[in-house]
Amino acid sequence: MAYSSISSSSYPVRIICSFGFGLVGLLLVLLLAPTLHHQPRTFVSAEFYSSVDSLRQLDGIETLLLHSFRKYSKGLQDEISTLRRFMERIKFQHKKAQEDVEDYLGNPINAFTLIERMVSEWSDVGDLLKFEDSYKELTDSLTQLEENFTLPDEKELKGAVLGLARLQDTYGITTDAMANGKGYGLPLSWRECYELATVFRDESRTDLALEWLEQAYDKLQASKETKDVKTYFGVQIKETLALINQVMGNVEKAAQHLDDILVDEPLHPTKLTKKILSRYSLETFEPYQQSETDRLHAQLCRGETTKKQNLSCYLESSSHPFLTLAPLQIEPLNLDPFIRLYHNVLNDRQIAELFNYAEGKMFRSRVLKTPGEGEVSEIRVCQQTWLSRFENPVAGMMYRLLHLITGFNITNVESMQLANYGIGGLYAPHHDFVRNYGLSSNLVGDRITTSMFYLTDVTEGGYTIFPEVGVFAKPTKGSMVMWPNLHKSLAPDVRTLHGGCPVLKGSKYIANIWSRSGFQDVAMPCGLVDDTFQRIDDLPE
Numbered sequence: 080m081a082y083s084s085i086s087s088s089s090y091p092v093r094i095i096c097s098f099g100f101g102l103v104g105l106l107l108v109l110l111l112a113p114t115l116h117h118q119p120r121t122f123v124s125a126e127f128y129s130s131v132d133s134l135r136q137l138d139g140i141e142t143l144l145l146h147s148f149r150k151y152s153k154g155l156q157d158e159i160s161t162l163r164r165f166m167e168r169i170k171f172q173h174k175k176a177q178e179d180v181e182d183y184l185g186n187p188i189n190a191f192t193l194i195e196r197m198v199s200e201w202s203d204v205g206d207l208l209k210f211e212d213s214y215k216e217l218t219d220s221l222t223q224l225e226e227n228f229t230l231p232d233e234k235e236l237k238g239a240v241l242g243l244a245r246l247q248d249t250y251g252i253t254t255d256a257m258a259n260g261k262g263y264g265l266p267l268s269w270r271e272c273y274e275l276a277t278v279f280r281d282e283s284r285t286d287l288a289l290e291w292l293e294q295a296y297d298k299l300q301a302s303k304e305t306k307d308v309k310t311y312f313g314v315q316i317k318e319t320l321a322l323i324n325q326v327m328g329n330v331e332k333a334a335q336h337l338d339d340i341l342v343d344e345p346l347h348p349t350k351l352t353k354k355i356l357s358r359y360s361l362e363t364f365e366p367y368q369q370s371e372t373d374r375l376h377a378q379l380c381r382g383e384t385t386k387k388q389n390l391s392c393y394l395e396s397s398s399h400p401f402l403t404l405a406p407l408q409i410e411p412l413n414l415d416p417f418i419r420l421y422h423n424v425l426n427d428r429q430i431a432e433l434f435n436y437a438e439g440k441m442f443r444s445r446v447l448k449t450p451g452e453g454e455v456s457e458i459r460v461c462q463q464t465w466l467s468r469f470e471n472p473v474a475g476m477m478y479r480l481l482h483l484i485t486g487f488n489i490t491n492v493e494s495m496q497l498a499n500y501g502i503g504g505l506y507a508p509h510h511d512f513v514r515n516y517g518l519s520s521n522l523v524g525d526r527i528t529t530s531m532f533y534l535t536d537v538t539e540g541g542y543t544i545f546p547e548v549g550v551f552a553k554p555t556k557g558s559m560v561m562w563p564n565l566h567k568s569l570a571p572d573v574r575t576l577h578g579g580c581p582v583l584k585g586s587k588y589i590a591n592i593w594s595r596s597g598f599q600d601v602a603m604p605c606g607l608v609d610d611t612f613q614r615i616d617d618l619p620e
């Protein structure tokens with residue numbers, strides 16, 4: 080077989096790229112308007128995988144692609160029918176001619192039709208079938224689409240794949256379950272498994288790369304692909320399997336994969352690869368191993384508490400007269416530091432209003448790298464926007480609620496941060512205090528408390544975990560989790576380490592409000608108390 084005849088870039092997944100995307104302006108407006116209109120929330124974003132809402136936008140784009148290709152394929156089918164009819168007609172004439180060629184051609188009508196076909200019909204067959212027209216219409220559409228939208232690229236694909244790896248690692252989802260739709264979405268195609276494996280190989284996750292390659296190979300063999308495609312990609316998969324096994328020190332397995340190739344393709348250059356591999360011992364690669372810390376985080380993310388607590392829920396109405404009518408429903412999670420959940424503090428209408436506000440304003444979250452300077456990082460994969468309490472009545476109400484609960488002076492409180500997590504989106508364990516990193520606002524002091532409102536129920540995953548104290552909070556729409564980040568002396572409290580676990584199913588929305596420590600004397604009747612037993616140089620950087 081000619082190996083050069085199928086390049087991976089000419090095969091289905093890549094086909095779309097080679098066309099160049101686009102959509103005729105009018106078609107775009109006509110099609111996109113209804114598609115997007117039905118979306119409850121559409122966030123304009125140059126990145127898709129970090130938020131569920133921007134993925135919805137991508138889904139709209141895929142609907143357009145489907146429409147264009149359906150039209151193209153309908154056009155092709157019509158043209159193929161025309162071609163078939165044309166061939167049938169000629170076949171019939173030929174059959175007649177075969178019976179007695181002399182007699183057939185002796186008939187001037189038959190002679191004319193033959194000449195006519197030669198001069199006109201056959202030479203016009205391209206025009207007649209208009210293959211080019213449908214193809215041109217399709218490529219025009221795709222070019223328009225590309226001009227009007229930012230589409231995902233390889234970097235995005237990598238982000239989404241690494242998100243899946245986080246889900247596998249955190250929730251112990253086997254490659255078999257994920258690849259074959261056992262509980263997690265639809266079964267994946269051989270090509271998708273192969274794409275996943277390629278990213279894992281490039282990211283040194285050889286353990287996952289091997290498992291996904293095995294899946295890709297089995298699915299490819301069981302697929303309806305042509306024999307050529309099966310052989311070509313089968314060889315590629317086997318070669319990759321061999322190389323990875325070799326670097327992992329599994330020399331015999333590597334040789335076995337190469338032998339498998341030679342069964343189907345005895346002349347394949349793999350013979351040479353085998354010789355080379357047997358002669359050189361490659362430097363072996365340390366396989367990936369989950370660290371003890373990651374194991375503890377994953378355990379909490381799965382809802383396995385590491386600390387036995389005997390805490391009960393209670394109602395609180397004494398801190399403000401308003402609460403007599405609507406007492407706070409408090410669920411303590413940990414006493415020192417005091418981490419607690421306030422249930423039912425926001426209703427659906429208020430939450431819908433926050434979503435309305437956020438529409439079109441979300442951007443990829445960053446983490447602080449140097450004082451005042453943020454960077455995009457895989458430790459925080461989500462999108463966010465800011466909302467001031469003066470901009471929106473619901474935000475104003477949330478700040479008043481905060482004042483009511485904590486007694487804090489809300490003039491020294493940051494703007495609210497709305498955040499949304501997408502596929503495997505997470506915020507790895509971190510502290511909210513910022514110390515010498517400083518914050519780019521004119522508020523005073525460090526982040527004394529975090530008040531985090533859950534704006535959605537997350538179907539699976541997305542817990543907020545506190546690994547130092549061994550507890551977690553499950554996101555529940557309308558509730559708020561609150562904790563102090565500082566000791567009573569205002570020194571950072573390292574025990575408040577916390578993180579947002581990867582979302583396994585559903586969408587996770589939160590709203591954060593950080594109160595700052597300056598001007599909070601009224602809320603701290605005992606003043607500053609030295610309850611810190613840690614040395615300042617023990618604090619994390």
Ligand SMILES: O=C(O)CCC(=O)C(=O)O
Nearest residue numbers: 506542543578579580591
């Ligand atoms: O998403 C979560 O549960 C935690 C988010 C968080 O810690 C933050 O935004 O600072």
Ligand SMILES: [Fe+2]
Nearest residue numbers: 509510511577
């Ligand atoms: Fe945080």
